[in-house]
Amino acid sequence: MKLIAKICWALCLVFLAGCGQDQYAIERQYYRVKKEAQTIFKSPRSIPPNQLQKTVGTLRGFALKYPQSNLAADAQFSIANLYAATENYADARTQLSKIISLYPKLNEIVAQAIFLKGGTYEAQNNWNSALAQYQKLMLEYPLTQRGAGMPLYIAQHYKAKFQPDKMIQAYRDAIAFYNGLAGKYPGTPLALQSQTLIAQCYGELKEWQNAISTLNTISAKYKDKVSMDGVLMNIALIYARELKDSLKATEALQRLIRDYPKSKLIDPAKKIIRDLEQSNGDPKDPR
Amino acid sequence: MSTKPENPRSIIKIYSQAIQSLKNTPKILLPFVIFAGIELFALLLLFLSPRAPLRPLFGPPIATIWGERFLHYPDNFFLLLKLESISRMFWSISVGSLLTGIAVAMLYKKPLSSAYKKYAALFLTVLILTALFYFSSKIAAVLLVKYFLAGHKTLIFLKPAYWLGPMLFGIRFLLAILIQAAFTYAIPIIIATEVKFFKAIFRSFVFLKNNFLATILLVGLPMLIAVPLLVLGSNPFLLMDRLFPEAILLLAIVGIIVNSLIIDPLITIATALFYFNRQDKK
Numbered sequence: 001m002k003l004i005a006k007i008c009w010a011l012c013l014v015f016l017a018g019c020g021q022d023q024y025a026i027e028r029q030y031y032r033v034k035k036e037a038q039t040i041f042k043s044p045r046s047i048p049p050n051q052l053q054k055t056v057g058t059l060r061g062f063a064l065k066y067p068q069s070n071l072a073a074d075a076q077f078s079i080a081n082l083y084a085a086t087e088n089y090a091d092a093r094t095q096l097s098k099i100i101s102l103y104p105k106l107n108e109i110v111a112q113a114i115f116l117k118g119g120t121y122e123a124q125n126n127w128n129s130a131l132a133q134y135q136k137l138m139l140e141y142p143l144t145q146r147g148a149g150m151p152l153y154i155a156q157h158y159k160a161k162f163q164p165d166k167m168i169q170a171y172r173d174a175i176a177f178y179n180g181l182a183g184k185y186p187g188t189p190l191a192l193q194s195q196t197l198i199a200q201c202y203g204e205l206k207e208w209q210n211a212i213s214t215l216n217t218i219s220a221k222y223k224d225k226v227s228m229d230g231v232l233m234n235i236a237l238i239y240a241r242e243l244k245d246s247l248k249a250t251e252a253l254q255r256l257i258r259d260y261p262k263s264k265l266i267d268p269a270k271k272i273i274r275d276l277e278q279s280n281g282d283p284k285d286p287r
Numbered sequence: 288m289s290t291k292p293e294n295p296r297s298i299i300k301i302y303s304q305a306i307q308s309l310k311n312t313p314k315i316l317l318p319f320v321i322f323a324g325i326e327l328f329a330l331l332l333l334f335l336s337p338r339a340p341l342r343p344l345f346g347p348p349i350a351t352i353w354g355e356r357f358l359h360y361p362d363n364f365f366l367l368l369k370l371e372s373i374s375r376m377f378w379s380i381s382v383g384s385l386l387t388g389i390a391v392a393m394l395y396k397k398p399l400s401s402a403y404k405k406y407a408a409l410f411l412t413v414l415i416l417t418a419l420f421y422f423s424s425k426i427a428a429v430l431l432v433k434y435f436l437a438g439h440k441t442l443i444f445l446k447p448a449y450w451l452g453p454m455l456f457g458i459r460f461l462l463a464i465l466i467q468a469a470f471t472y473a474i475p476i477i478i479a480t481e482v483k484f485f486k487a488i489f490r491s492f493v494f495l496k497n498n499f500l501a502t503i504l505l506v507g508l509p510m511l512i513a514v515p516l517l518v519l520g521s522n523p524f525l526l527m528d529r530l531f532p533e534a535i536l537l538l539a540i541v542g543i544i545v546n547s548l549i550i551d552p553l554i555t556i557a558t559a560l561f562y563f564n565r566q567d568k569k
């Protein structure tokens with residue numbers, strides 16, 4: 001009898017574990033709420049008229065019920081995304097402004113909201129208003145993921161729209177922006193990311209020597225902190241494909257193989273060296 | 288000892304005998320019921336592991352081995368079947384071995400102490416059987432992956448998607464039947480005789496060799512019942528998307544009931560009776 005009583009108590013305690021209103025229970029509730037939103041995202045143009053308001057109401061109710069939960073912000077964004085998916089762009093921007101006012105001190109959330117605001121303007125083909133948002137994001141939140149990526153995003157927009165002059169200027173602006181970040185926060189992961197993006201910008205501008213110079217700077221500054229096998233591979237590929245300098249490409253790859261013997265890039269590096277030797281004929285050819 | 292393959296009627300006769308034994312002595316089912324209860328309780332703990340008060344205990348190892356995401360809804364269900372499988376392996380080796388020995392002792396009308404005293408041998412038998420199946424399945428998967436990563440486009444005219452999907456499933460299933468068949472007589476031999484562990488394993492292999500087809504049928508036919516459940520469990524994402532995440536838990540519960548209360552008793556009792564009958568004829 002005592003054993004049975006103990007087993008019953010143990011079962012009761014375990015069952016009670018499933019009854020609490022903990023983070024898991026909130027996640028479960030949110031999953032159901034989001035499932036409702038998914039049906040709208042799947043076919044935003046063929047939803048019944050009340051469906052959107054009903055789902056927005058459910059999401060809003062969830063966010064009000066659990067304001068401290070990290071899922072509350074996600075719910076607010078889902079509302080904005082629902083409005084955007086159903087082309088209610090003005091309502092989407094209103095919602096995003098509300099998010100900014102609700103989370104003024106959470107820079108990543110604010111940055112995301114400003115970015116999405118720009119996105120709604122872009123969806124309406126209003127690039128000037130979108131650009132205003134993106135520039136605001138760059139200036140006020142440069143240390144956020146979104147803010148740091150904005151210069152490239154703007155340049156890539158012009159590239160997609162076949163506006164070469166604006167694209168080139170945007171890449172130059174991006175290089176200046178990232179140089180500023182790298183100078184302000186030297187030796188940090190942000191500086192490394194900035195310099196990597198500078199190299200990428202030079203690549204887009206086809207200024208290969210500048211790209212290689214930047215990659216060499218990264219390699220020299222950060223080789224003790226992070227693996228530079230990827231950087232060396234990029235240098236080698238630029239020499240091989242863009243500058244047609246097999247010798248320097250091979251040098252970079254040999255340095256990769258020597259300095260990073262356990263790298264996953266060893267096999268591809270060896271294959272590229274073989275291909276370069278075959279295309280040159282003589283590996284000792286000074287050309 | 289006969290080397291002729293058993294005809295289907297004999298197999299049906301053995302299953303009838305097994306069911307009759309259960310009707311005459313229903314307490315033979317008790318060890319399997321206890322094992323199913325242990326499995327269900329373990330499953331309940333695993334299901335509730337992302338929640339207080341179990342999270343501080345289960346959370347760190349789950350987060351370390353598989354990742355933090357599996358402590359959140361609904362991703363915890365992706366891991367649930369895997370955890371249940373690991374749990375079943377653990378309980379089969381530690382407790383299931385003894386409970387199976389007890390069931391065979393009841394069937395052979397031997398005292399239960401004959402199982403308790405031989406726990407070490409029973410434990411080792413199930414440990415080796417489980418380890419053999421686990422590692423052979425892994426090796427099969429690794430070999431296939433390495434073969435296709437080496438650049439081969441097909442294997443016996445079939446593409447990688449077939450080999451790493453339904454064919455691998457079939458290979459694992461066949462391995463399960465073969466390995467189970469090889470060791471299935473070890474426990475009846477350990478309970479019924481006084482031979483040592485290694486000799487019991489050897490005799491099990493010899494008995495399988497002499498009664499290969501019958502053993503494969505006795506072991507394989509009940510295991511076919513599990514195939515639909517295994518197929519459903521192979522793609523939990525589809526199940527969750529089409530139904531709801533808790534469908535995974537229901538699948539796990541049904542799996543425990545089918546495996547522990549239908550398949551295991553059928554295989555254990557049928558093979559034990561088959562061995563007993565053969566020994567009687569000698």
